[in-house]
Amino acid sequence: MPAEGIPITDADFKEKLEHAAGVLMFYKKLCPNCKALEKMLDKFFVANPDVPYLRIDSEECPAAMAAFNTERVPTICVLQDGKVVARKVGLMNLREMTEFYQSA
Amino acid sequence: MKQSRDFDLLILGGGMAGMTAAIFAARANLKTALIEEHACGGLANWTNTVENFPSHVSINGMELMERVLAQVENLGVEVDQAAEVERLELAGPLKEVETGEYLYTGKAIILATGRQPIRLRLETDSDRIHYCSVCDGSAYKGKKVLVVGGGNSGFDESLYLLSLGVSQILMVEALKECCAAETTQDRLRAHGNVEIRTCTTVTAIEKDGQGCRVTLKDRTNDQSRSVYVDGVFVFIGQKANTLPFRGVVELDRYGYIVAGPNLETNLPGVYAAGDVVQKDYRYLTTAMADGTIAALAAEKYLRDAPAGEV
Numbered sequence: 252m253p254a255e256g257i258p259i260t261d262a263d264f265k266e267k268l269e270h271a272a273g274v275l276m277f278y279k280k281l282c283p284n285c286k287a288l289e290k291m292l293d294k295f296f297v298a299n300p301d302v303p304y305l306r307i308d309s310e311e312c313p314a315a316m317a318a319f320n321t322e323r324v325p326t327i328c329v330l331q332d333g334k335v336v337a338r339k340v341g342l343m344n345l346r347e348m349t350e351f352y353q354s355a
Numbered sequence: 356m357k358q359s360r361d362f363d364l365l366i367l368g369g370g371m372a373g374m375t376a377a378i379f380a381a382r383a384n385l386k387t388a389l390i391e392e393h394a395c396g397g398l399a400n401w402t403n404t405v406e407n408f409p410s411h412v413s414i415n416g417m418e419l420m421e422r423v424l425a426q427v428e429n430l431g432v433e434v435d436q437a438a439e440v441e442r443l444e445l446a447g448p449l450k451e452v453e454t455g456e457y458l459y460t461g462k463a464i465i466l467a468t469g470r471q472p473i474r475l476r477l478e479t480d481s482d483r484i485h486y487c488s489v490c491d492g493s494a495y496k497g498k499k500v501l502v503v504g505g506g507n508s509g510f511d512e513s514l515y516l517l518s519l520g521v522s523q524i525l526m527v528e529a530l531k532e533c534c535a536a537e538t539t540q541d542r543l544r545a546h547g548n549v550e551i552r553t554c555t556t557v558t559a560i561e562k563d564g565q566g567c568r569v570t571l572k573d574r575t576n577d578q579s580r581s582v583y584v585d586g587v588f589v590f591i592g593q594k595a596n597t598l599p600f601r602g603v604v605e606l607d608r609y610g611y612i613v614a615g616p617n618l619e620t621n622l623p624g625v626y627a628a629g630d631v632v633q634k635d636y637r638y639l640t641t642a643m644a645d646g647t648i649a650a651l652a653a654e655k656y657l658r659d660a661p662a663g664e665v
């Protein structure tokens with residue numbers, strides 16, 4: 252099952268992410284690496300159903316991109332109480348993602 | 356112990372070749388699994404516009420492949436994406452593919468793992484070297500980039516980078532002439548902010564502030580010069596994804612799978628399809644043809660095999 256994720260926009264990122272925890276993905280619709288990462292995340296969220304999944308479309312949300320100092324996609328951030336505690340740009344496999352999340 | 360999943364046919368790689376094979380196999384009533392390392396679609400996912408695919412004057416590559424995947428899934432094929440292959444057993448009568456999560460078995464297998472971009476072979480401390488302009492191009496709006504490679508990809512991707520707002524492109528090509536299609540070359544050369552240098556190679560890239568300092572060597576006189584660019588995009592061709600088959604499946608000296616007219620390999624029950632096969636022309640349409648033939652040949656192999664043998 253594809254993991255849907257909660258869409259975050261320029262209009263609501265300040266409010267919704269202020270104290271957020273979970274995995275935040277910056278993506279672009281036609282980006283091949285984003286698509287590959289999404290398939291991996293589908294599996295990650297099946298194994299970790301309690302972890303919140305937040306998504307930001309980089310093309311539609313320049314203000315959120317700037318606020319998170321992010322230029323490239325895909326970028327994955329682990330959030331704790333609204334703070335970025337770990338960040339990774341580019342592809343990861345399921346094993347790497349699990350380690351990345353656990354060590355954050 | 357990993358959960359075992361048993362099939363008639365396994366297909367490794369979900370690009371156009373693998374997905375076409377899946378369609379033909381499913382319609383021949385073979386219980387089929389398609390195992391894809393990343394996302395189905397393969398290299399076509401990286402292609403902004405495909406303009407030589409019969410039935411579509413122009414279509415985005417990812418959109419085309421999403422339609423093919425929908426057809427595959429609709430036929431009941433088991434599709435496992437983001438599946439990391441950890442072990443392969445191809446020589447015996449029962450083919451095994453062990454992924455991070457499952458042990459797949461099949462009586463036959465089609466290898467359709469395609470190709471991947473060749474990386475620049477340079478030791479560098481720079482993190483400004485990219486292989487995907489869709490993913491990384493937006494960061495270079497108003498900036499200067501170096502494009503390495505003057506083939507079709509180099510020219511197409513340069514046009515795309517300009518459309519994102521990149522302000523200046525320096526393209527280098529190692530050969531005497533760029534080999535991209537004339538029409539694409541004309542379109543790029545018409546831009547005043549593009550400089551193309553042939554007979555030129557990249558010999559070093561070092562981090563320099565927010566960008567990088569690149570050493571370029573002119574092959575006509577061996578003179579080197581250094582230029583500053585904000586980022587580097589590399590499009591220097593593709594190599595076959597055959598590392599897991601080395602020493603088991605017969606490969607040519609460039610790493611492509613050597614296959615017969617029905618795409619059979621040196622191993623019984625092992626077929627190959629698409630860009631991964633040794634051949635002269637690599638397109639979506641030729642990948643489809645390969646996928647078709649490999650699936651039908653695998654079906655015949657399974658039908659003809661004496662009961663209990665496969």
Ligand SMILES: Cc1cc2nc3c(=O)[nH]c(=O)nc-3n(C[C@H](O)[C@H](O)[C@H](O)COP(=O)(O)OP(=O)(O)OC[C@H]3O[C@@H](n4cnc5c(N)ncnc54)[C@H](O)[C@@H]3O)c2cc1C
Binds near residue numbers: 397630
């Ligand atoms: C920039 C560019 C533009 C192009 N434009 C066109 C065009 O306009 N028209 C056209 O006809 N052709 C075009 N082509 C060529 C076309 O994309 C290929 O011929 C076609 O994609 C080949 O399909 P394939 O299924 O053989 O391989 P691929 O598309 O490469 O698919 C192979 C798949 O196998 C997967 N894989 C690899 N290793 C493993 C493994 N160990 N386990 C599981 N899965 C694995 C990969 O992730 C990939 O999804 C273009 C190619 C490039 C690079």
